[in-house]
Amino acid sequence: MAEALGFELVEFGEAFARGRFPVTDRVRQPFGIVHGGAYAAMGETLASAATHLAVMGNGELAMGQSNHTSFLRPVSGGSVHAEARVRHRGRTSWVWEVDFTDDEGRLCALTRVTMAVRPAPAQSSDSST
Amino acid sequence: MAEALGFELVEFGEAFARGRFPVTDRVRQPFGIVHGGAYAAMGETLASAATHLAVMGNGELAMGQSNHTSFLRPVSGGSVHAEARVRHRGRTSWVWEVDFTDDEGRLCALTRVTMAVRPAPAQSSDSST
Amino acid sequence: MAEALGFELVEFGEAFARGRFPVTDRVRQPFGIVHGGAYAAMGETLASAATHLAVMGNGELAMGQSNHTSFLRPVSGGSVHAEARVRHRGRTSWVWEVDFTDDEGRLCALTRVTMAVRPAPAQSSDSST
Amino acid sequence: MAEALGFELVEFGEAFARGRFPVTDRVRQPFGIVHGGAYAAMGETLASAATHLAVMGNGELAMGQSNHTSFLRPVSGGSVHAEARVRHRGRTSWVWEVDFTDDEGRLCALTRVTMAVRPAPAQSSDSST
Numbered sequence: 001m002a003e004a005l006g007f008e009l010v011e012f013g014e015a016f017a018r019g020r021f022p023v024t025d026r027v028r029q030p031f032g033i034v035h036g037g038a039y040a041a042m043g044e045t046l047a048s049a050a051t052h053l054a055v056m057g058n059g060e061l062a063m064g065q066s067n068h069t070s071f072l073r074p075v076s077g078g079s080v081h082a083e084a085r086v087r088h089r090g091r092t093s094w095v096w097e098v099d100f101t102d103d104e105g106r107l108c109a110l111t112r113v114t115m116a117v118r119p120a121p122a123q124s125s126d127s128s129t
Numbered sequence: 130m131a132e133a134l135g136f137e138l139v140e141f142g143e144a145f146a147r148g149r150f151p152v153t154d155r156v157r158q159p160f161g162i163v164h165g166g167a168y169a170a171m172g173e174t175l176a177s178a179a180t181h182l183a184v185m186g187n188g189e190l191a192m193g194q195s196n197h198t199s200f201l202r203p204v205s206g207g208s209v210h211a212e213a214r215v216r217h218r219g220r221t222s223w224v225w226e227v228d229f230t231d232d233e234g235r236l237c238a239l240t241r242v243t244m245a246v247r248p249a250p251a252q253s254s255d256s257s258t
Numbered sequence: 259m260a261e262a263l264g265f266e267l268v269e270f271g272e273a274f275a276r277g278r279f280p281v282t283d284r285v286r287q288p289f290g291i292v293h294g295g296a297y298a299a300m301g302e303t304l305a306s307a308a309t310h311l312a313v314m315g316n317g318e319l320a321m322g323q324s325n326h327t328s329f330l331r332p333v334s335g336g337s338v339h340a341e342a343r344v345r346h347r348g349r350t351s352w353v354w355e356v357d358f359t360d361d362e363g364r365l366c367a368l369t370r371v372t373m374a375v376r377p378a379p380a381q382s383s384d385s386s387t
Numbered sequence: 388m389a390e391a392l393g394f395e396l397v398e399f400g401e402a403f404a405r406g407r408f409p410v411t412d413r414v415r416q417p418f419g420i421v422h423g424g425a426y427a428a429m430g431e432t433l434a435s436a437a438t439h440l441a442v443m444g445n446g447e448l449a450m451g452q453s454n455h456t457s458f459l460r461p462v463s464g465g466s467v468h469a470e471a472r473v474r475h476r477g478r479t480s481w482v483w484e485v486d487f488t489d490d491e492g493r494l495c496a497l498t499r500v501t502m503a504v505r506p507a508p509a510q511s512s513d514s515s516t
Contacts, residue, residue: 001164004133004155026133029177035130036177036193037170044165048158064165065351066324066372068197068455070482070501072475087497088459092350092374093323095457095497097484110474110482112499114324114372114457116350194480195453195501197326199353199372201346216368217330221479221503222452224328224368226355239345239353241370243328243453243501245479259422262391262413284391287435293388294435294451295428302423306416322423326455 002045005038009049017050017084017096023077033074034108039082039100040069043111046084047096051115054089059120062094066114078103084113092117131174134167138178146179146213146225152206162203163237168211168229169198172240175213176225180244183218188249191223195243207232213242221246260303263296267307275308275342275354281335291332292366297340297358298327301369304342305354309373312347317378320352324372336361342371350375389432392425396436404437404471404483410464420461421495426469426487427456430498433471434483438502441476446507449481453501465490471500479504 002009005026010018019042021027027038044067051062081101088095093116100109131138134155139147148171150156156167173196180191210230217224222245229238260267263284268276277300279285285296302325309320339359346353351374358367389396392413397405406429408414414425431454438449468488475482480503487496 001134001154001156001158001167005130025130027130029130029174035170036173036196037166038130040169040173040196040198041164041166044169045158048165063203064200066197066199067165067169068195068326068499069169070195070475070499071193072477072482074192088457088494090459092376095459097497107475110484110499112455112457112497118350197370197455199346199370201348201353217328217365219330221505224330226368236346239355239370241326241328241368247479259392259412259414259416259425263388283388285388287388287432293428294431294454295424296388298427298431298454298456299422299424302427303416306423321461322458324455324457325423325427326453327427328453329451332450 001041005041007042007045012050012053014054015086017046019046019082020079022079023075033076034080036069036071039109039111040067042082043067043069043084043098043113046082046098047113047115050084051094051117055117060117061120062115062117064113065116067111069109069111071109073106073108075102075108080108130170134170136171136174141179141182143183144215146175148175148211149208151208152204162205163209165198165200168238168240169196171211172196172198172213172227172242175211175227176242176244179213180223184246189246190249191244191246193242194245196240198238198240200238202235202237204231204237209237259299263299265300265303270308270311272312273344275304277304277340278337280337281333291334292338294327294329297367297369298325300340301325301327301342301356301371304340304356305371305373308342309352309375313375318375319378320373320375322371323374325369327367327369329367331364331366333360333366338366388428392428394429394432399437399440401441402473404433406433406469407466409466410462420463421467423456423458426496426498427454429469430454430456430471430485430500433469433485434500434502437471438481442504447504448507449502449504451500452503454498456496456498458496460493460495462489462495467495
């Protein structure tokens with residue numbers, strides 16, 4: 001999905017991640033501004049990938065549990081820039097906050113993502129959290 | 130964006146909306162399950178379109194203000210079905226709740242969307258809420 | 259805290275819980291309407307107690323993980339009535355949705371509560387989720 | 388309600404607010420830790436009061452619209468310290484994020500509060516947002 005929407009993942013770490021996406025029709029809604037789902041998807045992508053990279057070495061996996069995005073300012077062109085900071089690294093859940101800005105650095109959206117961290121199963125594709 | 134992700138909008142009304150999307154790679158994350166952003170985007174699409182259709186006749190427009198999605202059960206194939214119900218129709222904000230189910234009818238995700246309803250501007254493409 | 263705010267817990271089950279509170283100064287904010295925190299607290303109380311009762315027999319405990327409350331209509335008198343329905347009962351998390359109504363049955367607020375379900379520790383009062 | 392729970396409001400500004408509360412039985416749940424509703428209520432109190440003070444000079448009032456609190460670490464004694472930062476000051480909505488820490492400075496909870504800003508009515512005590 002990240003590819004379908006043109007997301008670029010710029011940087012990953014245990015506590016920080018950055019990405020961006022150009023404002024093309026793939027992320028616009030019918031009125032020409034960025035679709036709310038694009039912010040949610042980018043925040044989810046950054047938090048998921050960064051948590052996963054951090055915990056997989058421990059035999060754990062990370063699954064998105066909750067994503068709450070607030071839309072503050074419409075963006076119709078240029079790029080959207082996302083910066084994710086980890087706020088909590090617990091044994092069973094990590095929490096990230098993501099700020100989205102436009103090319104002028106103005107805050108456009110906020111996301112809070114909660115990741116569930118669980119032991120990696122032998123094999124189970126249908127488990128619920 | 131709804132097209133880029135393969136969303137189908139099935140039904141719209143003032144108080145109810147339905148959609149679905151097939152589980153293709155466009156909506157999957159790297160582990161093969163539906164990306165959290167896909168649920169958020171579908172919920173946003175249904176709530177936005179339905180609210181907009183309801184208020185545009187009054188010279189108003191609807192903008193997404195907040196989207197909170199909880200992921201309950203991973204889905205890796207088939208289709209995801211979304212049913213949105215309006216919970217509040219105020220003068221300046223509408224609130225929708227969206228249930229997502231898989232082909233067996235099991236609940237997979239929940240979204241609450243808050244839409245801001247405002248007088249349609251003469252012309253202003255860069256206003257913030 | 260439930261006592262400090264005058265909460266009455268009316269009914270509890272594995273999938274449903276009900277409570278109410280009279281609108282006194284203990285739950286009002288300075289403008290005379292019910293404080294947003296009162297809805298959040300009541301939703302949290304119902305979901306926590308109901309989940310706890312359901313899982314304690316399995317040697318598990320339930321801890322609040324997230325509470326998202328939307329305020330739809332101010333209430334200044336009478337009572338507030340809360341109905342909580344479980345939406346998800348997973349192995350490690352339960353999700354509840356709570357509707358709040360006034361004495362005329364009008365919807366005043368909505369809460370979604372996520373409870374973390376974990377094995378009850380031998381003894382650990384300072385663990386994080 | 389702030390008094391019933393023992394909240395102390397330490398500092399207010401257009402972009403920042405601080406408060407604290409001692410961990411007494413008024414804010415505890417039955418297991419002896421701080422009730423999730425206490426964090427939600429404190430966050431709501433800070434955001435509401437600070438927004439209200441900022442906009443009332445313009446003939447506007449502020450009403451809580453949404454409160455999303457994540458509980459990260461249980462607290463059983465000492466005090467809880469809250470710091471609220473404004474993230475968005477729009478014409479019709481303000482968004483605050485609140486960090487809660489214990490006496491050792493450890494992050495215990497996070498709140499995002501959305502305030503609706505509206506023209507102050509001549510007199511209307513039963514309006515919905």
